[in-house]
Amino acid sequence: MLNGRSAKLLIALIAGVMSGCAYTTIEPGHVGIKIEQTGHQRGVQDFPIKTGRVWYNPVNENVLDFNTAIQQYTWTQNVNEGNAANEEMCFKSSDFLTFCADVNAAFKVIPDKAPSFYIQFRSDDMKVFVHGFFRNVIRDDLTKFAGNYSADDLNGKGQEEFLESATQAAKAELLTYGVDLIKLGFAHPPRPPEQIQKAINNKLEAVQNAIRVENELRQSEAEAKKMIAEAEGKAKANQVEMQSITPQLLQMRAIEKWNGTLPQAIGGSGAIPFIQIQGGGK
Numbered sequence: 126m127l128n129g130r131s132a133k134l135l136i137a138l139i140a141g142v143m144s145g146c147a148y149t150t151i152e153p154g155h156v157g158i159k160i161e162q163t164g165h166q167r168g169v170q171d172f173p174i175k176t177g178r179v180w181y182n183p184v185n186e187n188v189l190d191f192n193t194a195i196q197q198y199t200w201t202q203n204v205n206e207g208n209a210a211n212e213e214m215c216f217k218s219s220d221f222l223t224f225c226a227d228v229n230a231a232f233k234v235i236p237d238k239a240p241s242f243y244i245q246f247r248s249d250d251m252k253v254f255v256h257g258f259f260r261n262v263i264r265d266d267l268t269k270f271a272g273n274y275s276a277d278d279l280n281g282k283g284q285e286e287f288l289e290s291a292t293q294a295a296k297a298e299l300l301t302y303g304v305d306l307i308k309l310g311f312a313h314p315p316r317p318p319e320q321i322q323k324a325i326n327n328k329l330e331a332v333q334n335a336i337r338v339e340n341e342l343r344q345s346e347a348e349a350k351k352m353i354a355e356a357e358g359k360a361k362a363n364q365v366e367m368q369s370i371t372p373q374l375l376q377m378r379a380i381e382k383w384n385g386t387l388p389q390a391i392g393g394s395g396a397i398p399f400i401q402i403q404g405g406g407k
Contacts, residue, residue, distance in 0.1 A: 147183045151176050154194035156236045158243055160187045173239045191239045191249055197231040198255050199312050208256070214264045216271035216315075218279050224271065227312035230263060238303025245302060262298055263309065266291040279315055 151157045157174030161167045162185050174188065181188050200212035202225065215225040234242050246254055270290045274283045288310065296306040 146180055148178055148180045149188050149190065150178050151190060154192065156191050156193055156239050158189040158191050158240050158249075160189065162186065169240050169244050171240055173236055175236075189243070189249055191234070191243065192251060193234045193236045193239055195231055195233045195307060196251060196255075197229065197308075199227060199229040200260065201227040201312060202316075203227075214267055216264075216268045218274055218276045219272055220275050222276045222318055224276075224279055224315040224317055226267075226315040228263065228267070229308070229310055229312045230259070230306065231308040232259070232299070232304055232306050235303050235305055242303040258302075259299070259304070263291070263295050266294045266298075270294070276317060280317055284311075284314070 149157070151174055153176050155176070157179050159170040159174060159179075159181065161170065164185070173191070179188050199206065200214055202211050202213040204210055213225045214228050215223055217223050243249060246258065248254070270287055271279065273290075274287050278284070279287060292306070292309040295309060299306050
């Protein structure tokens, strides 16, 4: 049991300790980096502090809240995006034609590597990293691998393979700095030089026109075949009908069309129509 004096001393000690402490809260998607200002362990501590409330001595310690969530950025030609400047990345094909592209990337700092990342880049401002070291790594790998592909490849079937090669190289390099490259892609297909783009457009237009003419020709041929078939059908029908006409058939049709009125002979005398039907077999 503590006597009154001892209890007061304990309370004073606890109050003194508490008055010299501070705390911060590390949110999900972040880690805390503790920095010792004095002592034999001064400097950035190797192990990051996980999510939750962290107590520290503000006299001798500092806790940096470091973002390890996925971050993304697009470097684009459009000055209305990003840093209000043309940030496109350009590279040359194997036939020395310059292509420029809007490039997007997503990444995150690996939580366990956050202290090491902070020591290497001396900043927790990710914008500095994104527009500096990170951009340079991606641009260098795009430039490096673009030289393995012709202009036709970069503008067509080889584009996906080119991007995959650059992505894997950039990912491997960034991992050594504690950064996980999650995605690298083109926001828009790479743009060839203006004169090449015009030639491509003209080629596409010529192909489309050829397809249109071919379709029209096929349609005309189909219509001609249809008209020929209809004419041949009518001719065959007429031929069959002509072969089926006999004197008896003609007389039968005349009787079917007669309205019963006898024709009047000139001079007023009645004339009686005479229909001669040949008897069969006599």
